[in-house]
Amino acid sequence: MTDQLTLHAKSADGTRIAYHRFGEGRPVVFVGGALATAAAAAPLATAFAEAGLQGVTYDRRGRGGSGDTAPYAPEREAEDLRAVIDAVGGAAVVLGHSSGAILSLLAAARGVPVTHLFLSEPPLRFGRDEPPADLAARLQALVDDGRDEQAVLLFLREEVGLPEPAVEQFRASPAFAGLLPLARTTVYDNRLVASVSTPTAAMLEVDVPTTVLRGDPTMPLLVAAAERLAAAMPGAELVVVPESHDHGVDPAGTVREVRARIG
Template sequence: MEIATSADGTLIAFTALGQGRTIVIVNGALSTAADAVPLAQALADAGFRAITWDRRARGASGDRPGSGPDDEAADLDAVIDAAGGADAVLGHSSGAVLALHAATRGVPTGALFLSEPPIDFDGSGFGGELPEKLQALVDAGRPEEAIAAFQLDAVGLPAAMVAAGRESGQLAALAPLGQSTVYDARLTLRLRQPTAALFDIAQPVTVLRGAQTFPFLIGAADRLAAETPGAELVIVAESVMHRLDPAATARVIAERL
């Protein structure tokens, strides 16, 4: 494990696997660098150097109270710099939103591979009060409840599924990521109802989605690809219900790099 120092001094932990052109992976909500290891291994097997990292308030990385999307973009910038540069950034779910946001702020991402980004084009999702609600739960020492509220209000999971997660101990296992739900909510709100200017970036953009995934994500991915000049939409049949398939995704990247 290596350490990058972000612009505000927050320490960000990252790990490199493999040799070749560098691909930086940006995880989605409620996940850590450890969850990206199968994807990193698939990229390494395809001849790439894969970088996994813990976004702030996750795993081995640090945090700073009041952090927002620009801080997370700076974290990605710091990881890319410490890794010696990036040929591409692969973001999944909210990680794809972060990768896009960072690119618009001038972070040298290289080519962008954006997997099922939950961009709220129509402004029909959760309200601006959610980050404050989540922060209040975390501050009150109730991170499990913050996880549950995020799953219900931001992700849109059925109440029965969240209740089952509570019974099985899944919410308790995710409790260390409670603070990160605040940051993912803030990030999603920052890119709500984006203007065309957001997509005016120089990097090549490939948008990925599964053939079988949530309707909202199909709409968001297809619209992002349609509104981004020169972007390519790739439907990855092996990725099912918002679960990115490592081998198939590595193949898509290898074909384009």
């Protein structure tokens, strides 16, 4: 099952946000992480559709079929998510992964209409071992100079924290070239995560049923972040999805856990 066409929602600042709908029924909006487009989430959205829900994917600004309006701010991305939710019915279950989980939580704290919140492996550091404070400026300089490959590599090293052998293995993979058009969004993801790496009180107190998800195995940073976030949010539930490995999102396992919690 695939979506029929690319649709567009208009964000508050006029940016066109491309989104896709899979199936019918209650919408579940997926918010992807760094260096990812909506296309990568098609298998997950299809799994939601096969479970009787409507899987919704979208390209965050600056990616895929979406526009990009300067200046960037994390709040604009929260407005983008609101525009997509408005387009698919006015309220939705939201599943965010990685930096997309941080964006989802930020959006919920800003009043975006979320009925259930699922936060998959948010890379929150709570003030510990934060990336260098000048990383956004260095990433921006590389992008401005047209050095997209170097920007992506720098992001993987200093924001994601991949060891050098893993960076070089990734660089040699066929998938690496597909990341280069997304190089400018490394600045966005760094700024988004850095702005709320220690979540605000409003984020921790969102009045939305919240489930924190993580895979097994995954990066130690993400294990610690999931545990700390769940402990800091009153009523939040921490769930390990054993089918999800190494910062991936397994469609069947994830849909099972979401379906069990939204009724």
